Amino acid sequence: MKRVAALCLALALRAAPAYGAAGADEFRQGQAAFQAGQFARAAELYQRSLSAQVSEGALLNLGLAEWRCGRAGEALLAWERALDLDPFQSAARENLRFARQTAQLEAPELTWSETASTWLPARAWAGLLSGSLWLAIGLLVFAPLLRLRRSGGLQTLIAVGFGVFLLSLPPQLGILTRARLAVVLAPDTPLRLTPTHAAETVTTLRAGDMVRCARHRGAYVFVSTVQGSGWVESNRMEFLRVPPSARDAAQHGRAAAAVKDGNDR
Amino acid sequence: MRTLSMLLLLTVPGALAVNGQAPVAPTGSALIQLMTSQPSVDLSAPVTATAAFDPPVARAGAVAVYRVRLNALESAIRWPEPPGARTGQPLRPTAHGQVYQAVAGGVQPFTTFNFVTAPLAPGRHTVPEYTIEVNGRPVAVPAATVEAVDSATGTVASARRLILQPALTNVFVGQTFAVRLLLPPTGAHVLEALTQVQLNGAGFLEVKGAARQAIEPLLLNGRPLTAYVYDTSAMPLAAGDLELAAQGYTAGNQFIGPIVIRGQVTIPGGPPQYVLLDADPVVIHVRPLPVEGARPGFMGAIGAYACDRPQLSTNVVAVGDPVQLRVTLRGAGDVGRLAPPLPPAVPGWQIFPAQRTKTAAPGIVILSYTLIPLNAERHATPAIPFSFFNPATATYEDLTLPPVPIKVLAGPAPTGAAAAEALLESLPAPERKPALSRLAAAPGRTAPGLDPPQRRGWFWWLQLGPAAICAAAWGGQRRRRFLAAHPDVVRRRRARRAVRRARRFLRRAAAAGDARAFTQGAVQALTAACAPHFPAEPRALVGRDVLAALGPAAPAGQADTVRRFFAAADAGAFSAAPWDPAGVLAMRAELERVLTTLEERL
Numbered sequence: 001m002k003r004v005a006a007l008c009l010a011l012a013l014r015a016a017p018a019y020g021a022a023g024a025d026e027f028r029q030g031q032a033a034f035q036a037g038q039f040a041r042a043a044e045l046y047q048r049s050l051s052a053q054v055s056e057g058a059l060l061n062l063g064l065a066e067w068r069c070g071r072a073g074e075a076l077l078a079w080e081r082a083l084d085l086d087p088f089q090s091a092a093r094e095n096l097r098f099a100r101q102t103a104q105l106e107a108p109e110l111t112w113s114e115t116a117s118t119w120l121p122a123r124a125w126a127g128l129l130s131g132s133l134w135l136a137i138g139l140l141v142f143a144p145l146l147r148l149r150r151s152g153g154l155q156t157l158i159a160v161g162f163g164v165f166l167l168s169l170p171p172q173l174g175i176l177t178r179a180r181l182a183v184v185l186a187p188d189t190p191l192r193l194t195p196t197h198a199a200e201t202v203t204t205l206r207a208g209d210m211v212r213c214a215r216h217r218g219a220y221v222f223v224s225t226v227q228g229s230g231w232v233e234s235n236r237m238e239f240l241r242v243p244p245s246a247r248d249a250a251q252h253g254r255a256a257a258a259v260k261d262g263n264d265r
Numbered sequence: 266m267r268t269l270s271m272l273l274l275l276t277v278p279g280a281l282a283v284n285g286q287a288p289v290a291p292t293g294s295a296l297i298q299l300m301t302s303q304p305s306v307d308l309s310a311p312v313t314a315t316a317a318f319d320p321p322v323a324r325a326g327a328v329a330v331y332r333v334r335l336n337a338l339e340s341a342i343r344w345p346e347p348p349g350a351r352t353g354q355p356l357r358p359t360a361h362g363q364v365y366q367a368v369a370g371g372v373q374p375f376t377t378f379n380f381v382t383a384p385l386a387p388g389r390h391t392v393p394e395y396t397i398e399v400n401g402r403p404v405a406v407p408a409a410t411v412e413a414v415d416s417a418t419g420t421v422a423s424a425r426r427l428i429l430q431p432a433l434t435n436v437f438v439g440q441t442f443a444v445r446l447l448l449p450p451t452g453a454h455v456l457e458a459l460t461q462v463q464l465n466g467a468g469f470l471e472v473k474g475a476a477r478q479a480i481e482p483l484l485l486n487g488r489p490l491t492a493y494v495y496d497t498s499a500m501p502l503a504a505g506d507l508e509l510a511a512q513g514y515t516a517g518n519q520f521i522g523p524i525v526i527r528g529q530v531t532i533p534g535g536p537p538q539y540v541l542l543d544a545d546p547v548v549i550h551v552r553p554l555p556v557e558g559a560r561p562g563f564m565g566a567i568g569a570y571a572c573d574r575p576q577l578s579t580n581v582v583a584v585g586d587p588v589q590l591r592v593t594l595r596g597a598g599d600v601g602r603l604a605p606p607l608p609p610a611v612p613g614w615q616i617f618p619a620q621r622t623k624t625a626a627p628g629i630v631i632l633s634y635t636l637i638p639l640n641a642e643r644h645a646t647p648a649i650p651f652s653f654f655n656p657a658t659a660t661y662e663d664l665t666l667p668p669v670p671i672k673v674l675a676g677p678a679p680t681g682a683a684a685a686e687a688l689l690e691s692l693p694a695p696e697r698k699p700a701l702s703r704l705a706a707a708p709g710r711t712a713p714g715l716d717p718p719q720r721r722g723w724f725w726w727l728q729l730g731p732a733a734i735c736a737a738a739w740g741g742q743r744r745r746r747f748l749a750a751h752p753d754v755v756r757r758r759r760a761r762r763a764v765r766r767a768r769r770f771l772r773r774a775a776a777a778g779d780a781r782a783f784t785q786g787a788v789q790a791l792t793a794a795c796a797p798h799f800p801a802e803p804r805a806l807v808g809r810d811v812l813a814a815l816g817p818a819a820p821a822g823q824a825d826t827v828r829r830f831f832a833a834a835d836a837g838a839f840s841a842a843p844w845d846p847a848g849v850l851a852m853r854a855e856l857e858r859v860l861t862t863l864e865e866r867l
Binding site for chain 1: 378463477523525627628699701704705706710711714715717718719720728735741742
C-alpha cells in the first residue's frame with residue numbers, strides 16, 4: 001500500500017507544473033542579455049528556455065525580445081501563446097493590443113465557442129470536462145453502493161455535474177478549432193489564388209496577421225483571413241500550437257524562404 | 266489610351282497628322298504636345314477591300330465566316346444592301362469592329378465585318394464582286410468562294426470562332442453573372458491573345474472591371490485542350506429572352522494586362538494579324554424582379570450580402586455636432602456597384618447620404634454616414650433600412666443597419682471653458698493607451714507543451730480509468746443483487762467449496778493413516794454436499810438425510826458406503842467398545858465415488 005502511495009505521489013509530482021527547474025538558467029541569461037540590449041541573443045536564449053520547458057514568462061519575454069528585433073510576427077506569436085497558456089495574463093494581452101495598434105493589424109475573428117475557450121486555460125477546461133462528467137457518473141454509480149440516500153442534494157449535485165459537463169463541451173470544440181490559427185511571420189506574404197508559385201496574388205499579408213488554416217496541399221496551406229481567402233506557403237507562417245520539431249523545421253523553411261526572397265530581389 | 270488619343274486627333278481641328286506632313290512646332294500647351302507625340306493616322310491611302318471565307322474549304326453542313334476587311338474608318342463605310350442579298354447565299358451579320366494597325370510612318374484604321382453562312386450544301390458557293398461606299402466613293406469588294414465538301418472527303422478545318430459560356434442562363438434583371446469567352450487553339454497548341462473583347466447584345470451591360478485573362482487547360486465538349494480564357498461579367502438591364510454574343514480581335518503575343526498561363530502552348534511571334542472573331546449568341550432568360558415581397562431600403566442590390574456591426578466615431582456627441590457612422594458591407598454580388606441605402610427622414614436627426622469607400626479586399630465596401638443630432642432626446646442612431654434581392658432564393662432579404670446607442674448632450678455645442686469641462690466630465694474615461702509590458706521576472710506558470718491536453722491521446726485514454734472503475738462497481742452491484750435474489754446459488758457454491766475442502770482433508774488423513782480423522786472428514790463432506798438440497802446446516806444432517814439426497818437411483822453400493830461411514834463415525838464417538846478403523850481407510854475409493862455423485866447434483 002505504501003508503495004502504491006509513493007508511486008502515486010511520484011506521478012503527481014511529475015504531472016504537476018514545475019516551477020523554475022528546466023530552462024531556468026537560459027531564462028536568467030536571456031534577461032541579462034535583454035537588459036544589456038542584446039535582443040537577438042535574448043530571443044535565442046528564451047527560445048532555448050522554451051525548448052526545455054514551456055513557461056508563460058519565457059513566452060512573454062521572448063515576445064518582447066522579438067519585438068525589439070523588429071520581428072512583429074514572431075512577437076505576436078509568442079504573446080498569443082503566452083495568452084493561450086494563461087488567459088488571465090494581462091501583460092501579454094496588453095502587449096498584443098499595443099503591437100496590433102502599432103502595426104495596424106486586426107485581431108483574429110473568433111467563433112463563439114473559441115471565445116468561450118479563452119475564458120479559462122485549456123488545462124482547466126480539460127479538468128472541468130472530465131471532473132464534472134466523472135463526478136456525476138460516480139455519484140450515480142456509487143451512491144447505491146455506499147447506501148447513500150437519494151436526497152435532493154445528491155440529485156442536484158449530479159445535475160450540476162452533468163450541466164457543467166455539457167457547458168464545457170463548446171469550449172473544448174473551440175480549443176480544438178483554435179489549433180488551426182496561425183500567425184504570418186514573413187513580411188509581405190502573398191496570398192495566392194492557387195497553390196502555385198506563379199499564381200495570381202489576391203492580397204499581401206503582413207507579418208503578424210492571423211490566419212485560419214483549412215487544408216494543406218504540398219507546400220501551401222489554404223487560409224482564410226479578414227482580407228480574403230487563398231493559399232499561403234506554409235513556411236511563411238506558424239501555428240499557435242506546434243510541436244518543437246515542427247517549429248524547428250518551420251524556422252529552417254523560413255530561413256530558406258528569406259534567402260530565396262533576397263536572391264529574387 | 267491609344268483609342269483616346271485617336272479620338273483626340275480626330276476631334277481637334279488641325280491636329281490630324283498625315284503622312285508627309287511637317288512636324289508641328291513645339292508649343293507650351295501640354296495637350297497639344299500630347300497630341301503631336303502620337304503616331305499619325307494614315308487616312309490618305311487608297312481604300313481597298315478584301316473578302317474571304319473562313320475556312321475556304323468547309324465541311325458540308327457546317328458554317329463558314331465571310332469576312333470583309335477595309336482600310337478605312339468604320340463610320341465612313343455605307344452598305345447599300347447586305348452582301349448576300351443578290352447572291353441568294355444567306356449571310357447573317359455577327360460582328361464588326363475597327364482596329365488601328367501599324368504601318369510605315371504611323372497607324373492605319375482597318376474595319377472588319379463578319380457574316381456567318383447558313384449550313385453549307387455541298388458544292389462551291391460564291392459571293393460575287395459588289396460595291397460599297399466609303400467616304401461617298403464606290404469601293405469594290407472582290408468575290409469570295411467557299412467550297413463545301415463531303416465530310417468523307419478528308420480532313421477539313423472548321424471556321425475559327427470564339428465560344429461564349431455564360432455561368433447562368435436564367436437570371437434576374439440587374440443580376441451580375443460571370444461570362445467566359447474561350448479561344449480554342451489552332452494547329453498544334455498555337456494560341457493568341459484577344460484584344461478589344463466586347464460583349465454584344467441589346468440589354469446587357471458588361472462589367473469591365475471584373476475582366477481577367479488566362480491560358481489554362483480545360484475540357485471542351487469532353488475533349489481536353491488548352492485555350493485562351495477571357496473571364497468577364499455581364500448584367501442584364503431588361504427582361505425577356507435576350508441574346509448575348511461576343512467578339513474580339515486576335516492580337517498575337519500582345520497581351521494587355523497580367524495573364525496566368527498554365528499548360529504547354531505556342532504563342533506566335535511577329536506583328537499581330539488582328540482577325541475579328543465572334544461567338545455564336547447565347548439566349549439568356551432574364552426575369553424581372555418580383556414586385557411582391559419587396560422590403561424597404563431596396564436599392565437594387567442583387568446577390569448575397571452581410572454587414573458588420575455599425576460603428577460610431579464617438580458615442581457621446583453634443584446637439585448639432587456631426588458624428589460618423591461606419592458600416593462594412595460584405596457581399597458575393599457586385600459590391601462595387603452597390604448603391605448605398607438612402608438615410609431615412611427621422612425627426613431629431615439630420616442624416617447625409619453615405620460616402621462609399623472601396624477596399625482592397627474584394628467584395629467589401631465601407632459606407633460612411635454623417636449624422637447630426639438635432640435635440641438631446643436621442644439615445645440611439647436611427648435604423649437605416651436596407652434590403653437586397655437574393656437570386657438563389659428569389660426573395661428579398663432584410664439587412665437593415667441597426668441602431669447604435671449614443672449619448673446626445675443637451676444644449677448647443679460647448680464653446681466656453683466651463684462647458685467644455687462639463688462635456689469632458691460627461692465623457693467616459695479615455696481608454697488607456699496600451700504599452701509594452703516589462704520583462705517577466707520569473708518563468709511563472711509552465712506547461713509540458715503548447716498543445717492542450719485535449720489534443721493529446723493520453724487525455725482521452727485517461728478517461729478509461731474512471732470508466733473502468735464505474736463499470737466494475739456497477740457490475741459488482743448487479744452481481745450482488747442477483748445473488749441476493751437467488752440464495753440457492755450461494756448455498757451450492759458454498760457446498761462445493763466445503764466438499765473440496767473436506768476432500769483435501771480426507772486425502773491428508775488417508776495419507777497419514779488417521780482413520781478417525783478420515784471418518785470425521787468423510788461425514789463432514791457427505792453432509793456438506795447434501796446441505797443445499799434441504800436446505801440446512803451441514804452439521805444438523807444425519808445419515809438418513811444423505812441417503813435421501815442420494816435417492817433410490819444412486820448406483821448400487823453407495824448407500825451402504827454412506828451407512829458404514831456414519832456407523833463408523835457414531836461408533837467412534839459413542840461406543841465404549843474398541844473401534845477397528847482399518848476397514849474405513851479401505852473404503853476411500855467408494856467414498857470418492859459417492860462424493861462425486863453428490864457433487865454432480867449440486
